[in-house]
Amino acid sequence: MSTVEQAPFMYLHNGTRSPSGIDGDLMRLAANMLNASLELLTPADGLDAGHFTNGNWTGSLGDIYNGLRHASVCSSPLTSNKYGNFQISFPYYSMDIVWATRLPTQKASWEKLLNPLNIYLRIILFLLFVSIVFMNTICTLKVWRQVREAFKIEPPKYSFLFFSWVLFLGLPILREPERKSFLITIYTWIWFCFVIRSAYQAALINSLKQPAYHDNLETFQDVLRERFPYGGLTSLKEYYTDDREIYDNWVVVDNAHLYETLDSILDGTTDFVLASNKEAIKHHLMRYKGTKQLQIIPQKIVNSPTVVYYKRFSPLTVPLNNVLRIALEGGFIQRIHDKYLDHDKKLFRRVYSTKPEPLTMNHFxxxxxxxxxxxxxxxxxxxxxxxxxxx
Structure with a gap:
């Protein structure tokens, strides 16, 4: 069988004699159940899983297409129009192909002052203070003097706007109105201002401690709109053959440079948007134990079935399919996946600070x-x- 080393699906130890990983353990299990010997070989051309080019297949898939091996275990997603070149096994799992990119840029420190207030609360507070200014303006009109004289209301000694602002800041007042209706109004305003100030200050403390980020990318259209470079393996490029703009601007990243590109994304040194297997990305993140993060765009490229690719009319097809079906129904495949894949969402939680950050002018x-x-x-x-x- 032909294979390539691809974490967490296939690890090759001692050459190819002691495979491990999801596919490695599964193939060893299949060999034991079939009472057969397992022989894994890397691609004859020394390339990766392979892709279709110039009328032929390269890499591991090229080995079975050209009759050099009976099967390929490479966990490589293919478009539906390429499945006809091979026989495929019973689908024993699935993989998500997603877009990964760096975390969004941080907001300026002064913007944290607005973080505790969502847009609706900002609008409400703004309209509230506009209404106070409007009422203060009314108090200076001739109509209000006539109303004041009709109800025998004494003119205020201080500006209505200034008085409201003093109460909002929590400063003491020297005099209280004698009328109970006015007194209730002032006490209500004091209570309202106290609640708003206390809630805002409590939320502001937590907001100032943590960096604030701009919004994540939600769809691939956001990537196109921001004009970020994007790409991945050649085999994934085939999913966009109907969209020539994406297809023509695709940057091919071969398997040898895949994790190097991923590290650049984790370090935040590039705006590149990488198309890759989600489980491979998560497994790479586990190396950093949560100290580095990236964002995965929710819109998937595809959810592809995980299969073994056979040479056409290979005698290995029927017995290996039976083994895969039994292993899936018995829960062995799920157990193997749980062994190698950590689905803990903590990997995607942002680490806001690993050490004290010195204060700079930007914070003030x-x-x-x-x-x-x-x-x-x-x-x-x-x-x-x-x-x-x-x-």
Whole structure:
């Protein structure tokens, strides 16, 4: 049988005499059940799983296409129009082919000030303060004076806007209104401001501790829109033969450089979007024990059945298919997968900080922006009051 080394599916020890991995253990189990000897050989041309080019197959699939081996165990997904070149086994599992890329860029530190508030809450608070400004403007109109005289309401000594802002900041007030209705209104506003400030400050502490990221990529269309480079194995390129734009811009990454490209993605040194087997990506992530992360785009390229490829009319087809069916029904294949694959979602949780991060000017940008904005508003308010009188 022809095979290639591909973690976590096939590990070749001592040449090809002691295979392990998902496919390696499965083939040894099949050999024992058939009372046969297992002989695994790497491709005659020294290449990877193989792809179709110039009317012929290369790599491990080329070995069986050209009659050099009876079967190929390479866990390689093929498009449906290429299955006709081989006989395939009973599908004993499936694999997800996905897009993987680096984590999204971090937001600036000052943007963390807005993280505790979602867009709807921001709009509500903005409209609330706009309404206060609007009410303050009404208090200066002639109509309001007539209403005040009709209900015998004394004019406020302070600006309604200024008074509301003082209460919102939690500063003490010197006097309280005598009317119970006004007093209830003020107490309600104080309670509301206290809840908003407390909830915001509690959420802000956690927000400032952790880096904030921009949104993840959700579909491959996001990749095209951002003009990120993309690619992968030649065999995966065939899934886009009907989309010439994607097909023509595909960057071929051979098996020898696959993990090198994956490491560059994990280090965040490239914007490349890699098409690969999801289980192979997860297994590579396990080496770093959660210290490095990437994002996997939810939109899959394909969910492909895992099969053994046979030479056409090979006598190995029927007995090996029976063994695979029995192993699947008996739960042996699932047990082998659980042995080599760690499905823990912690691999994809972002590690926000592995050591203390020194404070820089960037961390205080938001505070200085608010401070300068406050000075500007105060100066503007003072100038308007000086020119137009008390607001």
């Amino acid at each position: 940008t938001g505070s200085f922006v608010l401070l300068i904005l406050g000075w500007f508003v105060s100066a503007t308010y003072f100038a308007v009051e000086y020119v137009c009188g008390n607001l």
